[in-house]
Amino acid sequence: MKKTFLGLALVATASFGTAAAQTSITGAGASFPFPLYSKMFAEYKKSASVDVNYQSVGSGAGQKQILERTVDFGASDNAMSDESMKDAPGKLIHIPTAIGAVVPSYNLPGVTTPLKFTGKVLADIYLGKIKTWGDKSIAALNPGVTIPPLPITVARRSDGSGTTYVFADYLSKVSSEWKSKVGVGNSLQWPTGTGAKGNDGVAGVVKSTPGAIGYVELVYAKQNKLTFGSVQNRAGTFVVADNGPAAAAALGVVIPADTRVSLTNSANADAYPIASFTYIIFYKDQKYGNRTEAQAKALKTLLTWMITTGQQYNEPLDYSKLPTNVASKAKALVNSMNYGGKKL
Structure with missing residues (x-):
């Protein structure tokens, strides 16, 4: 992967119901899944007219940025420990997207x-x-x-x-x-x-x-x-x-x-x-900072797609798809997302 490829940036617009809401889904973290995520997010744009900005800056930086709530999701090849999450301002959820x-x-x-x-x-x-x-x-x-x-x-x-x-x-x-x-x-x-x-x-x-x-x-x-x-x-x-x-x-x-x-x-x-699994990390309760419910729904829709339809892109890029039992656990975790206690 050429270093210039790391400069890839995709910016998002999502529509919900009859009202269109300008959103920017942003993520940062692991370089491990970057080739896969680049393909996934390009294909997601084609099918859903929503783009995602993902910066490949390493798992450590991804964990740091989700703790600081400067991104919608962090990405890491290792799950965060209880100790590393103890100072998080809300409950963090991990879902695997692939095995590498x-x-x-x-x-x-x-x-x-x-x-x-x-x-x-x-x-x-x-x-x-x-x-x-x-x-x-x-x-x-x-x-x-x-x-x-x-x-x-x-x-x-x-x-x-x-x-x-x-x-x-x-x-x-x-x-x-x-x-x-x-x-x-x-x-x-x-x-x-x-x-x-x-x-x-x-x-x-x-x-x-x-x-x-x-x-x-x-x-x-x-x-x-x-x-x-x-x-x-x-x-x-x-x-x-x-x-x-x-x-x-x-x-x-x-x-x-x-x-x-x-x-x-x-x-x-x-x-x-x-x-190893490679993980997406996000907050269970999406109501924080200036986040809107539309942003929360946009993230949930993206994550659901990544662990279902998006799995078709794993194997062609030399990542393994999620086993059925793992995919079902990931879906349950995504479905547990809420916005100020309201189920998304």
């Missing part, structure tokens, strides 16, 4: 066979313990593959990132050392690496740097024609990220009513292990 996969992409000239990675090897690379591609732990996973002994350039996010959260969440489940030394978060104290902003930024570092490795959402790896490896799942199988294995991750966990759950290292034997 985070892949270890790399730049190794001459290597045409996709490499295999375990969680431990990925953790050790990002801990700075494995410094070259000629390391014996990488070679042991890839017998018969000639790997140039280049130094490893670790690429990682510099901004508050849901993709970082998902990747670190996975590493914390498979590496006790990572869990104790680095942990999980949108922003981390990295032991090593070159920082870049957004999934497109990390993809750019990998693409331009022989010997680089970076974690990016699957669609960014594909759009940038980056090679990415398979990752060993909990069942011991090396799985290449794709729609099916990413969707299978949701079948290996219990989905709570509020849908806030981690999908990494899923118990499903067919699952890709670094998968």
